[in-house]
Amino acid sequence: MANHSILDILNDTLGKEAREIARVMRFPPGQVLFRAGQKCERLPLLVAGRVKVQMTGVSGNSIVLYRLETDQFCPLSIGCLMTGQAYRAEAVVEEETDAVMISRGVFDRLMDQSASFRQGIMESYGRRLDDLMLLVEEVAFRRMDQRLEEWLLERADHGPIVITHQELAVELGTAREVVSRLLKELERRDMVRLARGRIEVTNLLERL
Amino acid sequence: MANHSILDILNDTLGKEAREIARVMRFPPGQVLFRAGQKCERLPLLVAGRVKVQMTGVSGNSIVLYRLETDQFCPLSIGCLMTGQAYRAEAVVEEETDAVMISRGVFDRLMDQSASFRQGIMESYGRRLDDLMLLVEEVAFRRMDQRLEEWLLERADHGPIVITHQELAVELGTAREVVSRLLKELERRDMVRLARGRIEVTNLLERL
DNA sequence: GCCACTTCAGTGATAAAGTCACAGTCGGCG
């Protein structure tokens, strides 16, 4: 996976069938790749773009689990494809996304024939497991104000962050009111400037 | 993986080398299979027994992530083996465990040659991912009293539960004091009986 | 422009959970 793009691997392994068997599809922002409760038909494999995977608990609260980016597989789909279970989460396109949709048969074939493909799958899986372990630790043990500040700092580079408090609450897995209060407190300390649907990070960095 | 045990698959694929290449090791309760920070040399694959995998956050708090049981692989080890990263969690034997320890080379060979092995690996991975997603939801959104009661009910079948409040706190990813208080409250309502290092569930069931 | 309507944000009150500090209690062992 280090040397070749996913498309190269597919072409190498599947030969001239590649284009027919594994068609690249384009998804616009906002499109839902899959919802909780649905069965999985095909494994999405991102060629470009970004997809957000989030889960809604019984309480109705949601949390973002991880994001899929270029050259990554959706590990949830693999699980659902292999076991026939329904999805437990949903995937929403954030940036226009091109993805190869692979059927179970083609997946098995690739796993059988391409060591590079296997390597890619295993790495993708490993990364997700790691992501989720870190998320568990975050949610279980870290303070919300710190997590919020970090989240803001990570996206403060390119001007104001366009997001509602509700969406931000889902990112962190908390309640909208909590986010509102913490943000207001940051504004009082002149660390951010708030507007409807927009957060401008001013001098948050200094605390690190 | 549905039809054959892991040992069968190993024997089928590796032939007479199997015994030399992938030796079965026995671990007593309490033994640590790996610690956070260590590198992974071999992939443990449980033939019998039970292993608890837990993680300690920067705060010093710990939480149990999942348990390995018969015929399961340790997905963390796969990740560490593939990427060369160090473990982020630790694994402790709970019941005497027999495990086959597989090297990177043998792992790659099995992945290449045995569809059953691949299937087993992928299923194991899928299950862990699912476990962790559920854990994220639990920790993020569910009430501690309910989680505690469920935990107790799940192990109330075979007489008193032998565990300290501290250990129970790690199971749930909370603080010892929280567990102590919730348990005391349950005892006041005559739902459990408490003793040092022991919890007896009396009539907790009725609430369901 | 004005109005109705929806979405978004702010906030008080209260409950649940986490943190800190410390006291009491039990069990084993010299």
Place this chain on the structure above:
DNA sequence: CGCCGACTGTGACTTTATCACTGAAGTGGC
């Protein structure tokens, strides 16, 4: 028996979650 370490209980306080509600900002029709 008495001491020590591990375990448990609890008060005081902080942080986070939940509930209920208000107001403010954008949107579209007329």
